[in-house]
Structure formats: C-alpha cells, structure tokens
Amino acid sequence: MDDHAGTTTEDARGDRAGAAPALAILAVVVLSAVWIDLTPIHRFHQTDSLLPVLASCIKWTPFFWRQNRLGALVPLLALPFRDPRINLYVQTGLNSFLGLLAIFLAARYAVGRRRWIAGGAIAALLLAGWPQQRIFNYLIAHNEYGAALGLGFAALLLLSDEEGRPGRLRFALGTGCLFFSLWVNYATAVVLGVVVVWKWLFSGSFGSDWRSLSTRGLKSLAQLAPAKLLLMIAGVFILWVGLSLLPGQKQDIWKLNLGSGLWKAYATLAANTWRHFLSGTLWQGWIVVFIVALVSLFFGAGRRALRASAAAAGCLFAAAICHFAMIGILGWVAHNGFNPRYATTSVILLQCAVAVFAGTQWHTVLGDRRAAVATTAMVIALALSVVLKFGLPSPSKVKAVLDKRFGTSTNDILASGCTHICGDFWTVWPAIFHVNMVLYEQGSKRHVWGITNRSEPTQDLWRAIPMKQWKVAVLMKDSQKKVDRWIEYFKLPPLEEIERMRTIRVCRPRLDRADLPDKAEPNPKSEE
Numbered sequence: 001m002d003d004h005a006g007t008t009t010e011d012a013r014g015d016r017a018g019a020a021p022a023l024a025i026l027a028v029v030v031l032s033a034v035w036i037d038l039t040p041i042h043r044f045h046q047t048d049s050l051l052p053v054l055a056s057c058i059k060w061t062p063f064f065w066r067q068n069r070l071g072a073l074v075p076l077l078a079l080p081f082r083d084p085r086i087n088l089y090v091q092t093g094l095n096s097f098l099g100l101l102a103i104f105l106a107a108r109y110a111v112g113r114r115r116w117i118a119g120g121a122i123a124a125l126l127l128a129g130w131p132q133q134r135i136f137n138y139l140i141a142h143n144e145y146g147a148a149l150g151l152g153f154a155a156l157l158l159l160s161d162e163e164g165r166p167g168r169l170r171f172a173l174g175t176g177c178l179f180f181s182l183w184v185n186y187a188t189a190v191v192l193g194v195v196v197v198w199k200w201l202f203s204g205s206f207g208s209d210w211r212s213l214s215t216r217g218l219k220s221l222a223q224l225a226p227a228k229l230l231l232m233i234a235g236v237f238i239l240w241v242g243l244s245l246l247p248g249q250k251q252d253i254w255k256l257n258l259g260s261g262l263w264k265a266y267a268t269l270a271a272n273t274w275r276h277f278l279s280g281t282l283w284q285g286w287i288v289v290f291i292v293a294l295v296s297l298f299f300g301a302g303r304r305a306l307r308a309s310a311a312a313a314g315c316l317f318a319a320a321i322c323h324f325a326m327i328g329i330l331g332w333v334a335h336n337g338f339n340p341r342y343a344t345t346s347v348i349l350l351q352c353a354v355a356v357f358a359g360t361q362w363h364t365v366l367g368d369r370r371a372a373v374a375t376t377a378m379v380i381a382l383a384l385s386v387v388l389k390f391g392l393p394s395p396s397k398v399k400a401v402l403d404k405r406f407g408t409s410t411n412d413i414l415a416s417g418c419t420h421i422c423g424d425f426w427t428v429w430p431a432i433f434h435v436n437m438v439l440y441e442q443g444s445k446r447h448v449w450g451i452t453n454r455s456e457p458t459q460d461l462w463r464a465i466p467m468k469q470w471k472v473a474v475l476m477k478d479s480q481k482k483v484d485r486w487i488e489y490f491k492l493p494p495l496e497e498i499e500r501m502r503t504i505r506v507c508r509p510r511l512d513r514a515d516l517p518d519k520a521e522p523n524p525k526s527e528e
Helices: 002-037 040-044 047-057 073-077 084-111 116-128 132-141 143-159 168-184 188-201 206-223 225-244 262-278 282-298 300-328 331-335 340-390 395-406 410-416 425-441 456-462 480-489
Strands: 420-422 449-451 472-475 495-500 504-509
Touching (some): 002 116, 084 300, 084 340, 143 168, 143 188, 168 188, 262 282, 262 300, 262 340, 410 472, 449 456
C-alpha cells in the first residue's frame, strides 16, 4: 500500500511537472496568435478570407456560403461582434490560435506525454520560416485546415486512454472537439483515422487486442479504446457528410477521378504543391532538420530511441500521405486545377513528422534536463521569430492597410448612395467588406449588398429593397461581361449607367420589363 501511495505521489508530481511546460506552450501560442492578428499581415486578405467575416456580420449559414465542405464554426463564434473590423480581428485571432496549436497537439499525440515539446517547437520554427503570404494562407485564408487539425488532435488527446479512461467532462469535451473538427473540414477524418490506427498498430496492446477479436469476435470490438475512437470518427464523419448533402447545400464534389488519369492527377498536384510550398529555401529547412536528426544516431541513446522516434514521425507521415492520396482523387480538386492549397494539411503533417523525428531523437540523446534547456531556447526563438517576422502590433497600421487594400472605391460608393455592388467575385466582396465596415464605424444602419458569385444566401435581404431605390455600383476594373453574367443569372433587369465617378460607374435597373422571379436558379460554376 505504501509503495502504491509513493507511486501515486510520484505520478502526480510528474503530471504537475508536465503541465508547466504545456501551459507555457499554450501561453506562447495565444500571445503569438494575438501578436500576428494585430500586425499588417491583414494586407493579404482577399475574398476567400473576408467572406467568413461577412457571413458572421450579415447572414450566418452552417457552411461557407453556397457550398457544403467547410463548416462555419469560427464565424459562429464571432457572431457577437457586429463591427466588421473587430469581427475580422476575432476570426483571425481564433484561426491563428488553432492553426498554431495544431502543430503542438500533433506532436503531443504522436510522441506521447514526454519529449513532445521539442518536436512541436521545431515544427513551429519551420513554419515561421515560411514567407508571410504562405503563413497567412495556412492560418487565415485557408483556415479550415489548421482549425480542423487543432480541434481534431485535441479530440484525440481528450478521448484517448493514454491518460486513463476519460471521465465525463473529458469525454464531453473530446466529443465536442471531434464534432467541430469534422464540421470545419470533414476530410480531417482521414487524418484522425490514420493516426489512431497507426498508434494502435505500434502500441503494446495491439497483439492482445487482435487475439481477443479472433477468439471473441466483433462483439469485443466496442470494448477496445482505439476501436471505439475509430467508430466515433466514422460516425461524426457520416453525420456531417449527410448534413452537407441536404437540399440547398449540395455541390458536385463527390465525383471521383479513378480512371486512367489518376497518376497524372497525382503528379500534377505534387508538382503544384512542390512549387507553392517547397520551392526556394523551404525544403532546405526540412533537409537540415532531418540531417540533424540523423547525427543523433552516432550516440548510443539516439540509436536506442530510433524505433520510438520513427514510429512517432511515421504516424504523422502516414496521415500526410493518406490525406494527399484522398484529395488527389476528388473531382473538385481537379476542377480547381489541382490548386496546392488542398495539400496544405499534408504539407503541415509532413513538416511535423520531420520535426517530431528530430525533436524526439535529440531529447533522448540530451536527457531530460539538457533537453528542457534546449527546448526552452527554441520556444524563446519561436517567440522572437514572430516578432521579427511580423513586426510590432499596431491596430492603426492594420486599419491603414485595410483602407489602402480595399477602400479605393468606398468614398465614391458612399457619396453616390449606392445600395448594391455588382461585378466580379474577387473585387465585389472586398469592396462590400470595406464599405460596410466604414458605415458601421460611422454609426449608420445602412448596408451595401453584393451581387456576384455566392450572393444567393443574402438575396432575401438585398432583394427586399424596392428596385426603384436601387443604385448599383460597378467598379471600373470590372468588365461589363462580368456584370452582365450576374445580372442575367439573378434574372435582374439590365443596368443603365446614370453617373460616372473616379472609381465606379453608378447604374440603376431598367424597369421597363415585366416583373422577374424573386430568386435565382441554382448557381453556375464557381469562379474560385
């Protein structure tokens, strides 16, 4: 009994000792996210990253406007913030926090309770070496990848039995994180499923679990913790896929490319991913980290740790490869020219795999005490790299950046009393964001509405304005062909120009036609 009490006391001390660095990492991630949020990184915003803000401020829908793949969790959390600029800050901060946290949680799940911080810190330092534009794309513009990974790995850690059987609170939190992770991006189910299977295969219990299945049959499956976790992932995945196919949400994304062109598709996606993410000096960082990891094999401790380190890195590597294999067969990815953004999750996981391998090897070689010093130095270096990379926080500079980037037509639109802006998808929504931001800051109740791709969810609002009161702004840089496309699509009367200003043409509908249907037909092909 005394021995057991002594062991319990020692475990409790170990838990407290392990909690301190974890809390330090959490603090660094929070401060880094806030710091990044208050810097001019906002100059990289474009339509895709601004639409969630507009959805939160104008009309929230469960998924990104007019599609069924990306859940609008962060816009939902930001709903209380009606000021578009504050809403932008809130969503950017939340997305940055989840994207950065995902890196450390991936390392924590792959490595286990000890030796994980070094791998996470190395992976975060590698991310800090990316160009600002690509960091922005991962954390903010294509935030569904980092947010889903962060919530997904949090779910696995809460639901796994590594820390003992989950209690009710842990189970509820873990289930919630899993639910939200697959809502944000249900393709993350592939990643979560692979890492669970991998850890099960390399756990000491897999052999006995398999023998239990062989002798007792599938009825014993529900008693195995990894199997229960896999069933939960599958169940939540099926739920969200089913919800995404409800009327009004469906898009043709389930067409699979399984024919003779499959290998060409993989080759194209791989080439695009290499050019976007790894061209220049980025791949050299991976090579340096991997070589440093191999140097550890000159030490006996490093050779003894190799199997465990390779298993931890292999967990993330396998998930990256399986995710890449999955997105390569999707017709939607082919439809969008095998855009490398779809491989973001795979690239992040590969980077984490390399970092985890190096961090785990050298933690073992150095020993706990010296590894703690080295890890502390890396975390400090990470904080410094954020400062050097993004500069000092300055809300006034952020406002100036937003005004310069999106406000070139705002004065003309407001002065002319325009009620709508019609034209190209990539120009209309940024203008809508800035105009409504300025109107809110002026205390006005007026809204200006967009007529372009993805305007369907708000058309009950913008059609509610009597057409006789309409004044439609057309940005000078938008072609008439783009305008006519959306006028025809929404079955609106042709526009006639009534005034020309420096940055816009002011138009109004010609009302000499018979009345038109209230709503548009299903959307033509996206401009994305």
